[in-house]
Amino acid sequence: MDYALVIVIGLLGGFAVGIQSPFAGAIGARLGGASSSLIVHVSGAIFSVILLWWRGGEKMREWQTLPWYLFFAGIFGVVLYQTINVTLPRLGTTMTAALIIVGQLVMGLVVDHFGWLGVTERPIDATRIIGVGVLLLGAYLIAK
Numbered sequence: 001m002d003y004a005l006v007i008v009i010g011l012l013g014g015f016a017v018g019i020q021s022p023f024a025g026a027i028g029a030r031l032g033g034a035s036s037s038l039i040v041h042v043s044g045a046i047f048s049v050i051l052l053w054w055r056g057g058e059k060m061r062e063w064q065t066l067p068w069y070l071f072f073a074g075i076f077g078v079v080l081y082q083t084i085n086v087t088l089p090r091l092g093t094t095m096t097a098a099l100i101i102v103g104q105l106v107m108g109l110v111v112d113h114f115g116w117l118g119v120t121e122r123p124i125d126a127t128r129i130i131g132v133g134v135l136l137l138g139a140y141l142i143a144k
Helices: 003-031 033-054 060-065 068-091 093-114 126-143
Strands: none
Touching (some): 003 068, 003 093, 033 068
């Protein structure tokens, strides 16, 4: 796949998170955080089934080969929606998104550094630390 297309797809994912957070926050404000998480995850499951059907099932029959701990991935989505329901009404969409992005990048650095979950090992170096520092500065400026 062309590198530029991969970048565009990554940006689309960011746009999706940027709009999904206020959606989840609006649901949470009206119904509560757990209700918001359930609605978001059920609607996501429905659309995932449609996408899976459209893609011919991919490799779904091999689900039993996954390590047991990967079945807990959904917990992180619940944590995300609970944090959105706390931060979004108090800090706004931009600050909430900035905090989520900074958290993702810091965790990404750690995962890359240790090569967890089969990702290519990329040690933390000065350049990557400076990059996170610049992002933290951006988050601070957004919060100001």
